[in-house]
Amino acid sequence: MKHDVTGILLHSDQGFQYTSRLYHQLLKKNQTKQSMSRKGNCWDNACMESFFSHFKSECFNLYSFRTAADVKFAVQKYIRFYNHQRFQKKLNNLSPYEYRTQVI
Known part of the structure; x- marks a missing residue:
């Protein structure tokens, strides 16, 4: 399909x-x-729910934003951090970027 x-x-x-x-x-x-997602199936959204949980606790809830530009900057900065620096236990303590680019 x-x-x-x-x-x-x-x-x-x-x-x-x-x-x-x-x-x-x-x-x-x-x-x-x-x-x-399908009705009543929380697993359809599990990866995004996990990301937003981390985002809220590690970024969004820590700051008071004055402008939309401040929010945009914080989101972009956090996504870069999340992908390139934040290690994840499930990825053998590598960042998502490191995990995806490691030589097999």
């Missing part, structure tokens, strides 16, 4: 904010396809 993987795909759970008419209009306006 071949899947169309062009464009932007946004994955979420089935929370009320993601099923609202206004949200769907926003996605359509921004030419974004929506993907939802």
Whole structure:
């Protein structure tokens, strides 16, 4: 089975904010396809839930932001840190980048 993987795909759970008419209009306006986890299946979203849990506790909840630019900068900085410096036990204490680029 071949899947169309062009464009932007946004994955979420089935929370009320993601099923609202206004949200769907926003996605359509921004030419974004929506993907939802199956009802009652938390494992569909486990990797993102884990990432956002770390993001909130290690970055977002530690600071008070004054502008949208401050938030954007913090998000970009944290994602770079997460991918290149933050070691993960499940990846043999390597960062995701180190794990993906190690020689087999």
